[in-house]
Amino acid sequence: MKFPNIPLRTCRAWPLLLMFGAPALAEASCSPWGALENLSQTIPSPPTTPINLKLVPIGQVMASKELLLQGGQRIYTCRRGTVYGMTVANMTLPESGQPKVYQTPVEGVGVRIGFREIYANGWQDTRYPPFQASDLGGGEVLSSPYYAVVEFIRTDAYVGKGSVVFSYRADLPIPSRPETLIDIAGTHLRFNLTHDTYYTRCMPVVSPLEVPMGRISTLDLTRSAAPARSFTLDIDCEGAHPATPPPVRIHFQGDSPRDGWLNLDLAGRADIASGVGIALKDEDGNPLPFSPERALPLKWQDGTRQRQRYRLSATARYASEGGTPGAGRADASLTYVLDYN
Structure with a gap:
């Protein structure tokens, strides 16, 4: 009695299966112009001329090289909203x-x-693989790229020189029917990088620098009559011979509650002076900074092909903290931090 229902249910299922299969016959998003050809492209070897890296902040482009791709070219017209993109198939350098x-x-x-x-x-x-986009209007052109753009990005404070060699391949799938894959590859690409704007190191001419403060009476401290002791800090920077010397900045670290003031070492001991500190100012009378946000630019003095010299001229003076100073030793120490490149 139930057998006659089986063919009926089977027949009703077939149209549903055909509907699910219909998208496989959908029209392709992009249609080619011209005859098919070998679409593989090659990134050519760059010129051997050294590439000069310019001075930029970390994360910015120091230099770029545009290379005309070699190989087959193909143009496609695509429907509005076509999704396309590029992937990285091979890169011999680490991320x-x-x-x-x-x-x-x-x-x-x-x-x-x-x-x-x-x-x-x-x-x-310029677009950087991997990427995906859908910004084409109806009938707009999608083609294999004409240029590879190689950009050198600053990634750290120190910037070296030398050769960069790598192999690379990117793929551009075209949503045609059947799908077309355009591969773009370069093998053993060599770039020679140089610069004259980044210092390899900056070092003090004299280290450590000692500033004799002399002996001072507590009465002179009370009267704010302690003499200022002048000192200079010379810094030599190596590895660059720029036409315009780049800035070198300095700030200080130590036992300091504010800019321009340094507490004494071992304060609180019986043999250490009390109520006393050291006031620190630059040659213009500004407090020396104890914060990187307020780092002070050093003044460039002179330069050779081997080094560039910068200088800080400053003063140190014993000063009272406001109360009655007590006699004792009055040594203090601090370190400085150089900000360059």
Whole structure:
């Protein structure tokens, strides 16, 4: 009695299965212009001329090189809203901590690879794989890129020099029917990097620097009559011979409640002076900074091809904290931090 129902239920299921299969016959998003050809592209070897790295903040582009891709070219017209993008199929350098930037063997230098087209209706800005976009209007052009853009990114305070060698491949899948895969690859790409704007190191000419403060009476302290002791701190920076010397800044660290004031070492002991500190000022009378946010620029003095010299001229003076000073030893120490590159 139930057998006649089985064919009926089976027949009703078939149209539903055909509906699920219908999207496989959908029209492709992009259609090619012209005949098919080998679409693989090659990133050519760059010129051997050294690339000069300019002075920029960390995370910015120090130099870039635009390379005309070699190989087949293909143009597609695409429907509005077509989703397209590029992936990274191979990169022999490791990733850095910055997005889409790879770390090179040259210290402080990363590399980022981008691509761009040349057509007015295509993507003309540089885009960096991996990426995905859907910004094409109806009938607009999607083509294999014309240029690879190799950018060198600053990744650290210290920036070195030397050669960067790597191999790279990116893929551009075109949503045609069947899908077209355009691969863009470069092998053993060598870039020679140099600069004359980043210091390899900055060091004091005299270290440690001692400032004799002499002996002073508690009466002179009370009268604010303690003499100021002048001192200079000379810094030599090596590794660059720039036309315009870059800034070098300084701030201090020590037992200090505020800029321009240094507490005595071992304060509170019976043999240490009390109610006394050391006032520190630059040659213009400004308090020496104890914070990196208020770091003071050093004054450039002179330079050679081997080094650039900077100087801080300052004074140190015993000063009363406001109460009655007590006699005793009055030594103090501090360190300084140089901010350069």
